[in-house]
Amino acid sequence: MAVFSEYENFDAIGLAELVKKKDVTPVELLDTAIARTEQYNPDLNAVVHKMYDEARGHISAGIDLEASFAGVPFLLKDLIATYTGVPTTGSSKILAGVKETSDSELVTRLKKSGVVVFGKTNTPEFGIMGITESKFRGAACNPWDLDKSTGGSSGGSGAAVAARIVPMAHGGDGGGSIRIPSAHCGTVGLLPSRGRNPIGPSIGEAWGGLAREHVLTRSVRDSAAMLDCLSGPDAGAPYTAPKKKHGSFLAACQASDTRLRIAFTTEALYAASNHPDCVEAVMNTVHLLRDLGHEVIEDKPTIDRHGLARSYLQVVCAWVAWEIRETAKKAGRQVVSGDYELTSWVMGLVGKKNSALDLADAIHQNHLAARVMGRFHEDYDLFLTATTAQPPAKIGELYPHGADETALKVLKWLPFKPLLNKALDSLAEDALAATPNTQLFNQTGQPAISLPLHRNSSGIPIGVQLSAEFGNEWTLYTIASQLEHAKPWSDMKPDLIS
Secondary structure, three states, X not given: OOOOOOHXXXXXXXXXXXHHOOOOOHHHHHHHHHHHHHHHHHHHOOEEXXXXXXXXXXXXXXXXXXXXXXXOEEEXXXXXXXXXXXXXXXXXXXXXOOEOOOOOHHHHXXXXXXXXXXXXXXXXXXXXXXXXXXXXXXXXXXXXXXEXXXXXXXXXXXXXXXXXXOOEEEEEEOOOOOHHHHHHHOOEEEEOOOOXXXXXXXXXXXXXXXXXXXXEEOOHHHHHHHHHHHOOOOOOOOOOOOOOXXXXXXXXXXXXXXXXXXXXXXXXXXXXXXXXXXXXXXXXXXXXXXXXXXXXXXXXXXXXXXXXXXXXXXXXXXXXHXXXXXXXXXXXXXXXXXXXXXXXXXXXXXXXXXXXXXXHHHXXXXXXXXXXXXXXXXXXXXXXXXXXXXXXXXXXXOOOOOHHHHHHHHHHHOOOHHHHHHHHHHHHXXXXXXXXXXXXXXXXXXXXXXXXXXXXXXXXXXXXXXXXXXXXXXXXXXXXXXXXXXXXXXXXXXXXXX
16 A cells, blocks of 8 residues: 555645646555545544445546546545445434435536545434534544534534545535534535535435535635536526636635625624634634725624524424435335434424424525525625634533433423424524524525634634625635635644644
């Protein structure tokens, strides 16, 4: 096995350039990624399904040296995206042996981009938690502190990129699931505009349009270049994002002559407050943006945070109910509550008990929020917040236990609608307390990006989030690249790999 000793010093574009110049081979890169997986994954539990043989077969079949990411090792999140011959479990144990019969369109485009998929990463069941601690797969551990959470639901991907097993990995984001792990693990994480990247062909949308797929990366340019590779509608897509106005997203990383008007808040969006570490991260970024010549004003949109948190969870619960039914079909058998985690089962019960009118009202509230944000961005190019309200929690701290677990067990056996709705309100308060700043943009369809611009006194990454109007990833990549150059993070790495 030939190992490339300088592997961890390059982002994905840098590795692809070496392949194209024949300074290194795809086999050497794959061998290095596999070696790093075997070295660090026992501590991290980031990679939960190894695809080493599939990856070697991919390379043997030939790598297109003209592809943007020719020969770059890559990891796929074990949720939504399907890869022929490999299970997509979503960390649900009943799907462990069910192999996919086709590639999703996103995977087809990933392969065309040149990346070599060699494994799948950890996620909570159905991606419904802001932590990655499923009973089926076990907890993913944060490379910066192995006792801390990676966040979720793309926690395995966040850990793998932070530990430089890969320079970028696939993620999906239905309420912060790319951005939260990016904030906790110190990576770049973009939520694209609704309809920007394909999610078919087996479904038209995920979580009623809340969820979108992209990547977690070490560099801004990798995220932008991959969006160039992935974006565009697939056949039969129910909607699509506006076409790019300025050419490639990668080119946005070189655009630096625009003075932007940026709103910011140090307050939490769907919770009472942000931790001082998160407030400090925002204020440091405000000062940096002003130093770069931008106009930065303290302001925020007027929204009903309680109502929007509830409408968000109403949609998610409806889709969890659907996912439980569909996984039963896929597994080819009847299912019972013990086949799923307690939180998943109770959320599915909420989705089943609530009416079509309840769902229609939740969707309506989401659309009204999009109108509010559309008007807000008539005055501001960007909106700056903390990505999360808290630094990474200890593993197990945010997983339901004690009284919360007991209450869920009662609901499992006494699923009366008033009790379930009360539980939904409690979930809206409690479950979003640590991560209340990301869901709004899933609801409105806007793009948002988390950047690793701050570390707290313990050396743990704290992310900041910038959002833009619907369809405007260009401006996000422009400002993200400016911030990356003004305050570089590429040399920061956890002690685990130092």
